Amino acid sequence: MDEKAKKTALRMIPYGLYVLTSRSSEGAAAATVNWVTQASFEPPLVVVAVKMDSRIYGVIRSCGTFALNFLGKDQGDIAYAFFKPVESDEQQIGGYEYEVGVTGSPLLRVVPAFVECRVAEVVERGDHAVIVGEVIEAGVRREPEGRPDEAVLWLKDLGPKIFYGG
Template sequence: MNTRAPRATVRGFDSAHFRHALSQFATGVTVITTRLADGTFRGLTASSFNSVSLEPPLVLWSLGAGANSLPIFSGNSHYVINVLAAGQQELAMRFSRRTDNPFEGVEYELSRTGQPILKGVSAWFECHNRSRYPEGDHVIFVGEVEQCAVHPQQALLFHGGQFGTTPQR
């Protein structure tokens, strides 16, 4: 089965306009975490999270092809997708910056495979790093969910370049 379609021939916009249009789609905010072979933790903020399949349970997220953390996430067998709750904007900001240890002072517990799960998140998904697909200027990661948990609460959202939350229940 050929999954590649012919390329689009004409674009009526530039990259800045495209980015602005994309910003109009509200997304949830996640922090993807993993543990390196030497025991240190790494994490990054991502809003490119989506479900793929219920059977098998698959999710996806993407990472820039030039990101310093690409080899880390490409090479590890497991990672956790932490869905941030309202009030966790500081975590989103912390893991979006390059720092020596973004986990310093952050509460977490370990999954059965030793991956860090952030405390207070509204949901988390521990994934086997099933596949990666280079596409455009990003790499799409598909994870097979091995464990997950739900802690229903207001979600942290990102829209138009700003953080927000879902309405009160």
């Protein structure tokens, strides 16, 4: 396979940015993720790929629930904050206040929207696990003006030299 062509082609896939959160008896965990998509209307399912050696993956496997916090166009700083491991307490994670959702997952107060999910299935292949989550709760804190998909932060919004994938 032509490695350069593979890398370029896979980088043509557009990605949104989200903060994935979860909480178990081990505490809260969070990470910025971008390999996310909706996979079903009924039941509502989302799919997220997570590095198998990450803390967030261990917490999700332990508790069986997670939340996707949707980042707004102006929230690149939040995406950067969760690219690395973060500290948490009962009120903040990575320096951002949160409330506890119905799944027990942290819901960042500053994000425009979130969904909470129960893990339906996990596929472990390669260096990432694909987690299928059934959406059991959702919230919108800031109504988008215009198309909802234009109100969220995309990986390309972080600049021309930021890539993930390939």
